[in-house]
Amino acid sequence: MCGFCSDKKPREGQAQPEHRRQDDRIDSAEDAQAESGGALMADHVFTEEERGWMRQAMAQARQAYALGEVPVGAVIVDAQGNVVSAGYNRTIIDHDPTAHAEIVALREAARLMGNYRLPGLRLFVTLEPCAMCLGAMLHARLREIVFAAPDPKTGSCGGLIDLSSNTRLNHQTGIRSGLLADECSEMLRRFFRERRQQAKGAADPAER
Numbered sequence: 001m002c003g004f005c006s007d008k009k010p011r012e013g014q015a016q017p018e019h020r021r022q023d024d025r026i027d028s029a030e031d032a033q034a035e036s037g038g039a040l041m042a043d044h045v046f047t048e049e050e051r052g053w054m055r056q057a058m059a060q061a062r063q064a065y066a067l068g069e070v071p072v073g074a075v076i077v078d079a080q081g082n083v084v085s086a087g088y089n090r091t092i093i094d095h096d097p098t099a100h101a102e103i104v105a106l107r108e109a110a111r112l113m114g115n116y117r118l119p120g121l122r123l124f125v126t127l128e129p130c131a132m133c134l135g136a137m138l139h140a141r142l143r144e145i146v147f148a149a150p151d152p153k154t155g156s157c158g159g160l161i162d163l164s165s166n167t168r169l170n171h172q173t174g175i176r177s178g179l180l181a182d183e184c185s186e187m188l189r190r191f192f193r194e195r196r197q198q199a200k201g202a203a204d205p206a207e208r
């Protein structure tokens with residue numbers, strides 16, 4: 001568990017508003033990038049194989065990007081190193097608030113394995129999981145979660161709250177973070193920068 005994940009206290013000034021907008025995930029990820037500034041923890045040692053899996057998760061994120069979805073991607077890998085499933089954020093196109101990359105990949109892996117439990121499998125995702133996704137991953141009994149960029153607004157592995165290290169959970173899933181974080185952060189930053197430019201252009205047609 002890295003220092004980031006073991007930080008159980010939410011950071012100051014990050015209290016959740018009573019009424020959050022529909023695009024919380026978007027705001028959250030954007031703010032995460034702004035706050036992290038790309039200076040992310042790198043105290044874990046990752047293998048080249050693990051980098052390859054995170055790069056596959058990034059390829060998934062790029063598919064979301066191309067569809068106008070917040071670019072988050074995930075892959076699930078078995079104990080032999082085979083990629084079992086992959087997914088990308090598709091909440092808008094699916095009209096589904098649960099269609100985060102991790103949930104999409106989990107559903108596909110469970111379908112392929114014919115089991116709602118996925119012991120021994122590992123999930124690689126480009127952004128820190130939210131509480132919904134972490135809850136689903138704990139239910140699935142995943143062996144480990146590796147995420148790239150932190151999310152201080154909805155992250156559940158220490159970014160906002162730390163559900164992952166609660167020792168009262170009946171299943172403990174390992175968490176590591178920071179793998180290819182700069183690249184994943186840059187993709188998110190670029191996405192939101194373009195969105196802002198598009199929104200500005202739409203608000204002021206004369207500037208197009």
Ligand SMILES: [Zn+2]
Pocket residue numbers: 100102129130131132133134
């Ligand atoms: Zn999520």
